[in-house]
Amino acid sequence: MSLKERDKKHLWHPLKQHQTHPESLAIVKAKGCTLTDEDGNEYIDAISSWYTCIFGHCNDYIVNKVSQQMRQLDQIMFSDFTHEPAVKLSEELIKILPQNQNRIFFNDNGSTAVEAGIKMALQYYYNRGQKRSIFIAFKNGFHGDTFGAMSVSGLSVYNGPFEEFLIDVKRIPVPDGNNHEFILNQLKEYSSNLDIAGFIYEPLVQGAAGMKIHNTEGLNEILKFCKSNHILTIADEVMTGFGKTGQYFASDYIETKPDIICLSKALTAGLLPMAITSCTEDIYDAFLSNEMAKGFFHCHTYSANPIACSASLAVIELLTSEETQQNINRISESHQQFSERIKTHPKVKSTRHIGVIFALDLDIEVPRYGDLRDKLLKFFMSNGVFLRPLGNTIYIQPPYIISDQQLNKVYAIIENSLEIL
């Protein structure tokens, strides 16, 4: 029996209505930018398997580092113990993170990185005897699927059954260059009437919303307002981190730096699940006390797993290399040219790009899940390209090692797909 058939017996997949979509594609191999399915068909992974494998699949350099670590120290609890990969990773990350970051806290996925960030902000005020319990977040943001992360996410169409259990969140629109005053007025109203603990945001690019890019100065104004009104700022760089936008972190483009940063996805380049919540020394200091209860009681069994840390150390080595920076620039320039070519197409409403991220909006309505979306997906896959449209947005976020030839194939298939609409 095929994997596809065996899968149906016991498995339950995420983000799936099994009754209408019973099938899953069985992948048996991945190398570089190429995925191979059980029938031997190959696909270019044009979205880095959900923004993770920035150096391609089964990258030899990372795999070697990880297998060395596996033979040395596999797992040890991170409460009361420490180890070289975690210590070294904290040192290396602090070198590339925005300068105000000084503490590294480990989690195991993007949602729990956000969860820890939210809890840090709440307890920061609690420890100081202040009650602040409300958060501000952008409309249409996405921050993950655990309760805290779900609460601050604005893409809430699928949160229905849980809404009454979520924490209180006030929403503001993303800055578009023209709504400056409107946003600041809203912020003033919230901060003078409510006890706001923090503001959480995806810096510059909202991933799940369809790679929507917002205004740098506008975001900086919001962050400045938060700083001067004691609202802690949490940058969710789970998608944007590690070079995607052309800088190490999207926060590098913005003058005002966040108090807390959430990292995952490309942190281990797709090899192992891990996440980090970094923060300033000021946040950390608020948890220092002779009272045990003022410490941060948030832990995951696999926090700072040594093998995952070793993958991440290899990622930072590769990320900071001249070759990677050249690759990111090459992809970015290539996107620019594709954008010029495609943006006048009658079925294209608009295009945008930053770093290795490219997106185009179709000039037609495509429901987030539905027949048209399925038709597009099928077209891409049957032409050997793995792309996953989000509503009427088609986006690319390739591994940095993608060849020009592969990238041109991705562009060509997108162009051809416009003809089937």
Ligand SMILES: *Cc1c(COP(=O)(O)O)cnc(C)c1O
């Ligand atoms: C993917 C993502 C998350 C959630 O990460 P998981 O590892 O899937 O829990 C949170 N925030 C952003 C911006 C993301 O892209």
